[in-house]
Amino acid sequence: MTEKQKEILEKSAKEHGTPVFFIDHEKIRENYREFREKLPDVQAYFAVKANSNPEIIKTMYDMGASFDVASFPEFMLVHDNIKHLPEKERQDFIWDKIIYANTIKPAEVLAKLNEYKILVTFDNIEELRKIKKHAPDVGLVLRIRVPNTGSMVELSSKFGAHPGEAVDLISEAVNLGLGVEGISFHVGSQCNNFDNYSQALNFASSIFKEAELRNYQIGFIDKEGKKRKILDIGGGFPVKYTPDVKSFSALSVKLNSEIKRLFPKEDVQVIAEPGRFMVATACTLITKIIGKAVRDGKTCYYLDDGVYHTFSGQVFDHQHYPLHSFKGGEIKICATFGPTCDAFDTISLADELPEDLQIDDLLYAENIGAYTVASTTYFNGFPPPKVVHLNK
Numbered sequence: 001m002t003e004k005q006k007e008i009l010e011k012s013a014k015e016h017g018t019p020v021f022f023i024d025h026e027k028i029r030e031n032y033r034e035f036r037e038k039l040p041d042v043q044a045y046f047a048v049k050a051n052s053n054p055e056i057i058k059t060m061y062d063m064g065a066s067f068d069v070a071s072f073p074e075f076m077l078v079h080d081n082i083k084h085l086p087e088k089e090r091q092d093f094i095w096d097k098i099i100y101a102n103t104i105k106p107a108e109v110l111a112k113l114n115e116y117k118i119l120v121t122f123d124n125i126e127e128l129r130k131i132k133k134h135a136p137d138v139g140l141v142l143r144i145r146v147p148n149t150g151s152m153v154e155l156s157s158k159f160g161a162h163p164g165e166a167v168d169l170i171s172e173a174v175n176l177g178l179g180v181e182g183i184s185f186h187v188g189s190q191c192n193n194f195d196n197y198s199q200a201l202n203f204a205s206s207i208f209k210e211a212e213l214r215n216y217q218i219g220f221i222d223k224e225g226k227k228r229k230i231l232d233i234g235g236g237f238p239v240k241y242t243p244d245v246k247s248f249s250a251l252s253v254k255l256n257s258e259i260k261r262l263f264p265k266e267d268v269q270v271i272a273e274p275g276r277f278m279v280a281t282a283c284t285l286i287t288k289i290i291g292k293a294v295r296d297g298k299t300c301y302y303l304d305d306g307v308y309h310t311f312s313g314q315v316f317d318h319q320h321y322p323l324h325s326f327k328g329g330e331i332k333i334c335a336t337f338g339p340t341c342d343a344f345d346t347i348s349l350a351d352e353l354p355e356d357l358q359i360d361d362l363l364y365a366e367n368i369g370a371y372t373v374a375s376t377t378y379f380n381g382f383p384p385p386k387v388v389h390l391n392k
């Protein structure tokens with residue numbers, strides 16, 4: 001952050017009170033543009049769960065993004081932006097630009113999704129039977145299990161059909177009279193091992209081939225009347241929280257060439273579900289020192305935000321958000337704690353901060369936009385931070 005930006009944020013935080021969570025919409029637009037420029041043949045479905053702030057969804061919508069939703073309330077958040085459209089356009093938007101990417105859906109939700117004939121993912125036979133019963137008109141994408149090695153957040157133990165069972169599941173779907181439009185996978189979030197993508201693409205390509213050999217028709221008919229298959233490469237696109245994270249540029253080069261090599265025909269429509277990539281770098285948290293103590297010779301700062309709130313990303317997302325001071329001073333190893341009465345509410349035992357900060361001084365944490373405010377609680381009576389939008 002530049003000195004000028006720091007000054008603006010500090011001033012604004014004083015006006016709004018803390019804790020305060022800034023969302024810079026210009027940065028979101030930049031991230032979206034970068035994604036589209038580097039992966040020009042991949043349609044970007046923003047994964048709403050990374051940060052479901054309605055203004056973020058609106059900005060994404062205005063940029064022309066598509067959406068990955070994973071619950072009915074998330075679907076309604078996206079739907080709020082298309083309420084005004086005439087029915088036909090609204091339905092086209094739902095078909096072209098929304099995927100419901102949670103492979104497990106309650107029966108009641110399926111019944112509601114059926115009205116929208118939305119595209120949904122599945123990865124097991126029980127789900128197929130549920131879909132047959134409650135949502136026979138939705139479109140289907142088979143999610144396969146792929147290596148998640150070297151990703152910060154692992155997903156493969158919970159989701160995805162074994163690639164060896166994929167074609168059998170497709171055949172089950174066909175037998176039930178349901179159409180399968182394509183294949184999806186997720187390499188794990190914050191993926192720093194790009195081989196995961198290569199292996200996953202190879203699996204998907206083999207499954208398409210085997211299904212073809214066995215004469216199962218995968219795909220949908222697009223607007224021009226052409227038959228196409230969906231290849232959904234999921235999320236996982238890494239954010240450079242630290243210098244050791246590999247660049248998205250390098251990943252995009254690899255993805256473009258692998259996709260071209262493995263899916264040479266024009267009949268594949270490639271989509272992705274970036275969550276973190278769009279929002280992580282767009283947000284900054286400002287928190288206030290509300291208490292200070294020296295314990296075992298170490299300076300301890302007590303803050304008005306912590307692990308039950310914006311720093312919940314430390315628990316659920318395995319990410320660290322180093323705190324910085326607006327004031328200068330000799331840097332020491334300090335402990336930082338959240339405001340609740342639980343010792344678990346420890347942000348860090350080794351933040352690098354000046355040790356002569358005072359109560360009411362402000363601290364900030366950058367790159368804190370993904371899987372953070374999304375999982376805050378009201379524990380101990382402390383509400384989530386205020387949200388302030390910049391460059392709306």
Ligand SMILES: *Cc1c(COP(=O)(O)O)cnc(C)c1O
Nearest residue numbers: 047101189235236273274275276
């Ligand atoms: C969480 C999730 C995403 C987003 O993942 P990122 O790593 O944040 O890009 C995409 N697709 C599915 C199915 C998910 O569960």
